[in-house]
Amino acid sequence: MPDFFASSRLLRRPSGTAAILAALLALGSVSVKAEETNPLRAVTNAIGLTAPTGDRPDFIRESRPDEEKMDFVPFLGPEKKRIPVKTPAQAAADDADLVAAKTKAQARLKKLQSESVETLAPAPKPPSVDDKF
Numbered sequence: 001m002p003d004f005f006a007s008s009r010l011l012r013r014p015s016g017t018a019a020i021l022a023a024l025l026a027l028g029s030v031s032v033k034a035e036e037t038n039p040l041r042a043v044t045n046a047i048g049l050t051a052p053t054g055d056r057p058d059f060i061r062e063s064r065p066d067e068e069k070m071d072f073v074p075f076l077g078p079e080k081k082r083i084p085v086k087t088p089a090q091a092a093a094d095d096a097d098l099v100a101a102k103t104k105a106q107a108r109l110k111k112l113q114s115e116s117v118e119t120l121a122p123a124p125k126p127p128s129v130d131d132k133f
Helices: 016-028 039-047 058-063 086-112
Strands: none
Touching: none
């Protein structure tokens, strides 16, 4: 029989890790308050790893909304003022301004296209390269 199977390592007391796991399992079975829904928090409370929270100072209580009335955590700031919605008359006036600007631009384009443009003489031919290195 190999020495490994006959070694006393298997017959020793549980190691530190096993003892910690056994303690955690035992503490996990401790009765927990009915309102506690997080099992990890219940275990850390039973072990004493979480600090108890006391009453908050008055200025903190007054500056925050009532926790009983809030069913969410507000991560966003206050809603900002938005640009007011235009009335149908204002939208029609904006459309008329855009149409007027378009017709003005099209008239200018037509005028520019009707003007004659002087043609340029072709560029002279570059000299030929006879260098042979």
